[in-house]
Amino acid sequence: MSEPRIDRVVPAFAADASDEQLLAWYDEGAAHSDGRPWVRMNFVSSIDGAVTRDGRSGGLGTPADRRVFDLLRLLADVVLVGAGTVRKEGYGAMRLPDDAVRWRLAHGLAAQPVFAIVSAELALFPDTAIFENAPVRPLVFTTADAPDDQFQALSAVSDVVVAGDDLVEPSSVLEELQRRGLRRVHCEGGPTLAGLMLADGVIDEFCLTVTPTLEGGDAGRITGEVPSQPQSMRLAQALHSEGTLLLRYVRDRRDETSA
Numbered sequence: 001m002s003e004p005r006i007d008r009v010v011p012a013f014a015a016d017a018s019d020e021q022l023l024a025w026y027d028e029g030a031a032h033s034d035g036r037p038w039v040r041m042n043f044v045s046s047i048d049g050a051v052t053r054d055g056r057s058g059g060l061g062t063p064a065d066r067r068v069f070d071l072l073r074l075l076a077d078v079v080l081v082g083a084g085t086v087r088k089e090g091y092g093a094m095r096l097p098d099d100a101v102r103w104r105l106a107h108g109l110a111a112q113p114v115f116a117i118v119s120a121e122l123a124l125f126p127d128t129a130i131f132e133n134a135p136v137r138p139l140v141f142t143t144a145d146a147p148d149d150q151f152q153a154l155s156a157v158s159d160v161v162v163a164g165d166d167l168v169e170p171s172s173v174l175e176e177l178q179r180r181g182l183r184r185v186h187c188e189g190g191p192t193l194a195g196l197m198l199a200d201g202v203i204d205e206f207c208l209t210v211t212p213t214l215e216g217g218d219a220g221r222i223t224g225e226v227p228s229q230p231q232s233m234r235l236a237q238a239l240h241s242e243g244t245l246l247l248r249y250v251r252d253r254r255d256e257t258s259a
């Protein structure tokens, strides 16, 4: 199947972007000068704000969304996902295809990103593809209260890291990722994790695909029900493809520095 045409409309029009152009655009500015991890979130939503159709995000994805979703993984040192999304979306191992591996190696990245999962309950199982077929030992971030038997079982197939008492604290996760030299953090959700990351003030960039549908119903929002301060974002890029908008917002720190 041919790739869907994607045009850039902000900051300047550019027609029919190649994968190489898209990767360069998304890579631009995605780093902190002091070496702290840069946190990119990526979500898809309908026009009326639904983040799922029939309980999953996949039904909302358009060809352009899928193209960019796959490309963004190429830029990541670590792909961070909440356990609810891993279970609902049926994640397998985080294994990029050979052409992606070649691109990463040619651009100074590790062959594969690390898959990092966030879970308090640790209802994840060592004998599943996530762990059995992992090209790189996954990371599991959990709490001091995690069930001991699950902690032990998962420790055989992954690095299980305590990063909070009753909830995993996103800032502790980032400290650990930085300690491991994993600075390009790509978070694919879900809403609970995104809400907690927003509340902890760690989101640097938000990539949002707006799919041209109205879904109605009771689908949830992108950021779960976690109290949080509003955070200003600046539109850095907008792409368009057959009615789908792919928006890239970065944190606007002007108010923070002038406060």
Ligand SMILES: NC(=O)c1ccc[n+]([C@@H]2O[C@H](COP(=O)([O-])OP(=O)(O)OC[C@H]3O[C@@H](n4cnc5c(N)ncnc54)[C@H](OP(=O)(O)O)[C@@H]3O)[C@@H](O)[C@H]2O)c1
Pocket: 042, 043, 044, 045, 050, 051, 052, 055, 056, 057, 058, 060, 081, 082, 083, 084, 085, 086, 088, 089, 118, 119, 120, 121, 122, 123, 166, 167, 168, 169, 170, 188, 189, 190, 191, 192, 193, 194, 196, 224
């Ligand atoms: N539209 C999109 O782009 C998009 C993206 C992702 C997901 N989704 C959808 O969102 C839905 C899932 O929502 P969700 O809110 O359940 O997703 P989620 O944030 O991935 O999962 C929540 C679960 O992850 C774990 N978790 C997340 N943050 C944690 C923290 N800070 N500390 C401890 N545990 C944490 C907990 O798992 P344990 O129960 O194991 O403790 C929690 O129950 C699915 O329907 C999925 O399809 C949509």
